[in-house]
Amino acid sequence: MSVNTVPSISYYSLDVIQDEARRLVEKGMVSRQQPIYTLCQYIPAREWVCVECELEKCDFLLRDRIGDLIGREEWDND
Numbered sequence: 001m002s003v004n005t006v007p008s009i010s011y012y013s014l015d016v017i018q019d020e021a022r023r024l025v026e027k028g029m030v031s032r033q034q035p036i037y038t039l040c041q042y043i044p045a046r047e048w049v050c051v052e053c054e055l056e057k058c059d060f061l062l063r064d065r066i067g068d069l070i071g072r073e074e075w076d077n078d
Contacts, residue, residue, distance in 0.1 A: 012047065012050050012051045013054065014054055017039075017051055017054060017069070018071075021069055025066065029042070030042075032065065032066050033066070033067065035063050035064065036062050036063070036066055037062040039066070
């Protein structure tokens with residue numbers, strides 16, 4: 001079984017984490033209802049610690065929903 005991961009990045013800003021989460025939601029790989037810690041399946045383990053620190057710094061808990069992290073969706077048309 002193959003697991004897709006994001007490219008190796010030395011620093012994860014909140015914007016990068018949110019962008020990656022949005023991308024995974026758009027691809028249907030994760031749901032907005034899942035907890036943030038689900039993202040650890042798609043981020044290399046050695047870099048997950050950096051992600052956790054950035055999320056903590058920005059007052060997010062790993063049990064918070066991905067939807068809380070990425071905010072509301074913007075639609076181009078209705």
